[in-house]
Amino acid sequence: MQTAIAHAHDAHGHDAHGDHAHHHDVSFIRKYVFSTDHKVIAKQFMLASLLFLFVGGLFALLIRWQLAYPGEAIPLIGNILPDTWVSDGAVTANFYTQLLSLHGTVMIFYVIIPLAVGMFGNFCIPLMIGTDDMALPRLNMFSFWLVPPAGLILLSGFFFDSGAAAAGWTGYPPLGPSSGAGQTTWLISLFLIGFSSIMGATNYLATIVNKRAKGMQFFQMPLTIWALFITAILITLGTPVLAAAISMQLADQYLHTSFFMPDNLLVGAPDNSMLTGAFVQKGNELLEHKQLLGGGGQPILWQHLFWFYSHPAVYIMILPGMGIVSDVLATFARKPLYGYKAMIFAIMGIAFLGFIVWGHHMFQSGMNPLLGTTFMLSTIVIAVPSAIKIFNWLGTIWRGDIRFTAANLNALAFIATFIIGGLSGVFMASAPVDIYIHDTYFIVAHIHYVLFGGALFAIFAGIYYWFPKMYGKMLNESLGRKHFYWSFVFFNLTFYPMHILGVGGHMRRIYNPYIYEFLQQFQPMNQFITFAAIILGFSQLILIFNIFWSLKYGKAAPRNPWQANTLEWAAPAHPGHGNFDTDITVYRGPYEFSLPGRSTDFYPQWEEPQGQPEEVQAKDPHSSQHA
């Protein structure tokens, strides 16, 4: 049952890596900096994104300090920050708005997407489908090398007089185009990182379709690969729309088009040099800057275009995590993944529905309420494939033999937090309930349960799981568990109370909540959240320490340390450029754990069947539907 395509390309692949095996004399620059080896590129994505994780985390803690103790000097660093950012050691309202905009942007576009898609996509795809490298290695290199300039452009905004982008991570016009050079850096940076995503995604698709190992059928691919495959489809369909929207906002800013700008705007900042217009004069007094060019644009159009990308982006961030968790759970429960095909169809369902629900971000935007009904119903339907996934993961650990490695703890935590994040999503999916909780901390709690609790815990699980194959060293398990427990406890203490703030009506993105009488009671709760967030932030240093400690002192990793079934574990302990030292042929699906009649409790995909494998299979009544 081998497809002709897989066969033909596999032959090509083997030629290629036989060739690569002799390429040990490449220069340092080509090997570690401008490398075309997918594993090196994955490590580059990991390091860059972990760096950005701390940048984004620092922004979050500055925001948290202001919410806990508004106007009080930030401890330790408050008095050394420049005057354009702080006054008397406390962040200014303007800087606060920049911080919240960049916190969201950095965490979503520079941490979660590059880690979930850039890092795991690059590392896992060629290894788990048993090939030597990506289909287009040089394109792959370019996709990483757009990230550092994009990130620097984004952060450079902080050093402008007018500051970094301050229109939120959503950049809604007219605030976006009217807020100066910082917004321009934000737009350009997102355009570049989106381009990087598109290059990566086309490469993933080409690789998965064309370069699977001999004998590997689509329905023999591990869930991680399925998830990345469908994520890549989402990226190639969604990201160009974001690029178009960004180009339109740039044109509104500089070319005086009017895609998003209605006529007769009274833009409040007279010193704003970005918009050309006339000043309305009353005597000698300049009253305001009035936008006179163009006109007839529609601010809500941006929201449609932005969310047409950014809602699927939520799934771009979470689907790879779902794939990773499926693989990690099955391996450490020593059980086949429950409902393998149902899990794949659920991912497809989520991905499809992900493109027809974007309007649920816009229930209160002024969009026709009749459309709200449509988007509400399609959004509620997404709960069904999500529930299917939860039940199948529970089915996977049912009657298993669960090993609580650091990787598996993080995978289990993913399920736990995804249940809460999924349930809180039902509240805002209901359009009338969303009227009240929209743009409150209830939303902030929800997105952090899904993106930190969900995506990031899955990413941690993946790092603990694949680190041995990445570096040839085992990560320290004891430090790994400590990192997990501190993160999990303080994650919940940070983000669970935010649901309560939201129920109390606490708006997001406000510099000082306590000018409102109805929010004054929440200051102690905000202080609690801030202290929990500080500990949560510092807990992440354990992971960084563990990575560097293990690189130096960690035990050498064996070829297959977790006794897993998928193809990456057939490669040498620390694979070089070209990956595999043997010919890989795939004989079975990725989850044949604890098969009766075998001495070991795993049965790797690449292991040649001994004796009469058909009879071994036939003994088990349930394997037939899967085989």
Added chain:
Amino acid sequence: MSFDVSKAMEWAYKDMLTFFPENVSTFGSELDNLFAMIYYASVAIFFITYGILIAFIILYRHQEGRRAYHYHGNNLMEFTWTLLPTFLFAGIGLWSDDAWTKSKSAYRVPNPDVTIDVLGYQSGFGWQFRYPGPDGVFGKKDRNQISSANPFGIDSNDMHGKDDLVIISPGGARPVEAHLPINKNVLVNLSSNDVLHSFFLPNFRVKQDAVPGQWIKVWFNGTKAGRYEIACAELCGSGHYNMRGLLIMDSQQDYDAWLDQQYKLKKPETAPVADSTATLAAAPDSTTTKKN
């Protein structure tokens, strides 16, 4: 820097639903009930799934000599846990749709007893209110006459506009105070002249973005006299947090008395007819070529 532990931990020992601010609108209780229904359903699902998760983690933890059960799944189970959530969520969807239509749908705004215009603004950050004046009729709007002196763009040629009453912040850091009568259907026409804002009345369960270039209808019916806060829920610049306003809900008599007082305070020459401004603003407009 102070820290009150018992207040800080309120989230842990108090029922989440008790944190809602008091509801004082007619449809608010329906929205709160819907929230509560989803909340109780979520709590139930939470305990079931967490119960299973924790039980499996304890029951099936690694033990020497144990071998996991080789089992790939069961289609009957897949159908079950596809269909059960479908029915549950379909129910939530239908109930939600009913509440949504009542509270939000532009086609279901009940016959208004009072109609006002509200503008969010960015220069100074706040809200402006416009009442139709003693003649009970709003002056026509002309977008080309919008200026900071005439933010609503009241047409200077329309006699009905001369007596329109505009309520703004009394200055300084003091919030604007608008009055409305209780037990009346209030229709708000909402807009903005600069960036997006969101008109948020926590006690009324009302939230609606104000979009420049567009007048959006919002309605509510307040049930209790009192003083309520108005907030902005859409990022509108560095002063976003500072858009606090006050909405005073009066009995009909108190409301009428307040309106009379405002009419007397309003001097005829302050009628928002900034002719010179309007001409200046309109002139370049007419010569600008359309870009799209």
